[in-house]
Amino acid sequence: MEFKICGITRPEDIQVCENENSAFIGFINVKRSKRFLDIEKIRKFVDSMKKNEEAVLVIEPESAEEVIDLVEKSGVKNVQLHSLKAEDIADLKEINVIRAIGIPEKIDASKKEEIKSFAKVCKYLMFDSMIRGKSGGTGKQIPLEVAAEAAEIAKKSNKNIKLFLAGGINAQRIKIEGNLIKDIFDYVDINSGVEDSPGIKNRDKIVEFVENCKVIK
Template sequence: MKVKICGMTRPKDVQICEDAGADFIGFINIKRSKRFVELERINELKHFMKNKDRAVLVMEPENAEEVLFALRKTGIKILQLHSLSPYEIKYLKWRDCFKISPLEKDLKIVRAVGISDKLSEDKKEEIKEFARVCDAIIFDYEVEGKSGGTGRQIPIETAVKASKIAKNIKKSIKTVLAGGMSTERIKGYEKILDKYFDYVDVNSGVEDAPGIKNPLKIKELFGIKGHLSIKY
């Protein structure tokens, strides 16, 4: 099970998280987020990483062209999208296939799917649709149609069902669990998480305040016995 730490706003937090063992480092470019960072600043923060291929750009774009603009600005090729339809994502993947621009080569697209306590039939279909076109799906708690940044936890049984649905559609799909993830929750469900998810996404669980990471909490997170690395 891999770990992504999201919501970076400061150079020292980028370095601390990467040195501690974070597999991926997330930068949020969504204005409604308390951890919003402009693209120019994200590009600066990325340069504090030893392995820039582990950077993840978190977006809620209005269209595919906005994604392409962000690619040119940051050079980050792992995209976590909290919007765009399966059709628009297929368009981005099509561009990737034809290598229209060197910056678009080898894109990885992670689509956020917001779920709450139970999975409706419509939500199950949504998971299936995105599993067919994406490289990974991140499950986060949904409030009023928005996913991410709520700090609320998806019931583990519901999250496992969602992961199974995605993997039944495409074996190669990677699944991610987010939403109020902390060291305590990972410890409590470590075996389940390791079995049904490829990585977890941690944000507020290692912070003192939005965008301000706590080195001791990060150290504790990576001290969990049984932390495994699986190729993305």
């Protein structure tokens, strides 16, 4: 099972992620996040990576133009967006977009249309838990049957879409539900599940998580 480790704030954690063959490594440039990094620091981290094509810039921009500007400044080609409408993202043809979508306990007609609209214009979608309108960083898991429903909606709109499952991912969930998750999702996204505190990754937790991913065929 392939995975993304997000919320990196230290150079030593980049090295651990690279040694453990993380498919993507995420850097957060959203000021309200406890793992916020400014663009200058992200640029230094990206330049230090063995494979900087694995870097993901997590942002909450107000326009497509802002995305382009931040991509140029950071040197990152993959962006994880927590804002912008589908029509704005359609203009970002040279950038690999992962659009995060908050998934509530029940998917209604409005959420179905949201998933469909983003699936048509994005290379990747990331489903994260949503609590009282807030998504991302909640630490809450999406029930697998709800995540599967969201994935089916996305794939019907775009058969080539690649999907991430986020929200409270940890080694234990992979151990218990990993085979089921692998049948539905291309990647899992982990953040707090391998931390001692916000932004401080724990090597042993990363290794345990990765070992559980490796046994998923």
